[in-house]
Amino acid sequence: MLTKVFCRVDDFCKQFEPKLNQYLIEHCGRKRIRKQSLSISEVATIVILFHAKGYRCLKHFYMNHVCKYWHKHFHGLVSYNRFVELMPQALMVLSAFLQTRYGKVSGISYIDSTGIAVCEKSRALRHKVFKDEAGWGKSSTHWYYGFKLHLIINDTGELLAVKCTSGNTDDRAVLEDMCCHLFGKLFGDKGYISKAKAQLLKEKYDVDLITTRRKNMKPQNLPAFDKVLLRGRAIIETVNDQLKNISQIEHTRHRSKFNFMVNLLAGLVAYTFQKKKPSLNIQHTGLVELVA
Numbered sequence: 001m002l003t004k005v006f007c008r009v010d011d012f013c014k015q016f017e018p019k020l021n022q023y024l025i026e027h028c029g030r031k032r033i034r035k036q037s038l039s040i041s042e043v044a045t046i047v048i049l050f051h052a053k054g055y056r057c058l059k060h061f062y063m064n065h066v067c068k069y070w071h072k073h074f075h076g077l078v079s080y081n082r083f084v085e086l087m088p089q090a091l092m093v094l095s096a097f098l099q100t101r102y103g104k105v106s107g108i109s110y111i112d113s114t115g116i117a118v119c120e121k122s123r124a125l126r127h128k129v130f131k132d133e134a135g136w137g138k139s140s141t142h143w144y145y146g147f148k149l150h151l152i153i154n155d156t157g158e159l160l161a162v163k164c165t166s167g168n169t170d171d172r173a174v175l176e177d178m179c180c181h182l183f184g185k186l187f188g189d190k191g192y193i194s195k196a197k198a199q200l201l202k203e204k205y206d207v208d209l210i211t212t213r214r215k216n217m218k219p220q221n222l223p224a225f226d227k228v229l230l231r232g233r234a235i236i237e238t239v240n241d242q243l244k245n246i247s248q249i250e251h252t253r254h255r256s257k258f259n260f261m262v263n264l265l266a267g268l269v270a271y272t273f274q275k276k277k278p279s280l281n282i283q284h285t286g287l288v289e290l291v292a
Contacts, residue, residue: 001273005048009045009048012041013040036076037076038083040089043086043089047263048269050266051246051270051271052247054246063080087259087262091261094265094266094269101269105160108229108280109185109186110186110187111186112151112189112240113151113191114243115148116167116250118130118145118260124145129254133166145167147165149163149243150164150165150178151240153235156279157239158272159268159272171192172197175194175197176200176201176204179207180205183207185207185226187210187211187230188212189211190212192211197209232280242278247271248267249267249268
């Protein structure tokens with residue numbers, strides 16, 4: 001997997017970095033640019049593989065895995081502290097590379113959000129790193145202080161759109177921005193109930209927003225195929241669970257805003273490299289026959 005990830009990232013960097021450098025502002029006082037021991041593609045590869053390997057501590061992974069077993073592949077390995085200083089340089093590369101890892105829109109999409117806590121609830125009042133960006137949010141089980149990750153996936157578990165907002169952002173606020181390239185049916189939970197948003201998506205993007213209903217609402221008359229697909233909404237819950245427990249996109253030890261974003265983006269990219277993703281297997285379970 002090391003070779004596969006590095007080749008994909010390095011090939012992308014060779015095309016992306018020259019275009020990025022055209023838009024960067026030159027530092028007037030900087031006369032000489034030294035060549036780094038680790039290239040940006042190598043830094044991005046190491047961070048992605050940290051999430052793909054299921055480690056919970058970056059320092060443990062770097063010191064006991066990368067430096068011990070991969071020193072032949074990365075000839076310019078630096079100290080762990082220096083590596084942490086280099087991580088923010090991979091932010092733009094990871095953000096752009098993630099766009100190339102999105103799946104194909106199939107006409108069947110699922111949307112959901114999950115909380116990304118940045119500290120324990122008891123330390124929220126004195127938390128300083130994300131003081132101006134984070135907010136209080138509430139999941140189905142508890143309150144948290146941090147951010148909210150919004151995801152849209154297709155029926156085979158591939159990412160179609162990603163957006164990170166403050167924890168107190170309404171789920172419906174990001175619908176229009178995230179659905180601009182979709183078509184077909186979009187399934188969500190009760191947090192996305194909005195007649196105005198559903199009408200807007202239908203008129204503007206030809207997307208049918210289908211959600212579960214609250215207990216005090218009348219049941220909706222849906223075709224059998226849509227009812228089955230709506231019950232399959234748990235697929236995106238599985239994706240959220242894998243992102244948090246396998247890719248480790250959430251932890252409360254961040255001391256840098258840039259490294260928080262690098263950690264989040266690298267975890268999402270690592271998920272796209274998984275061989276087996278949660279899937280509804282529509283073509284193999286006979287669900288297509290319900291369309292008729």
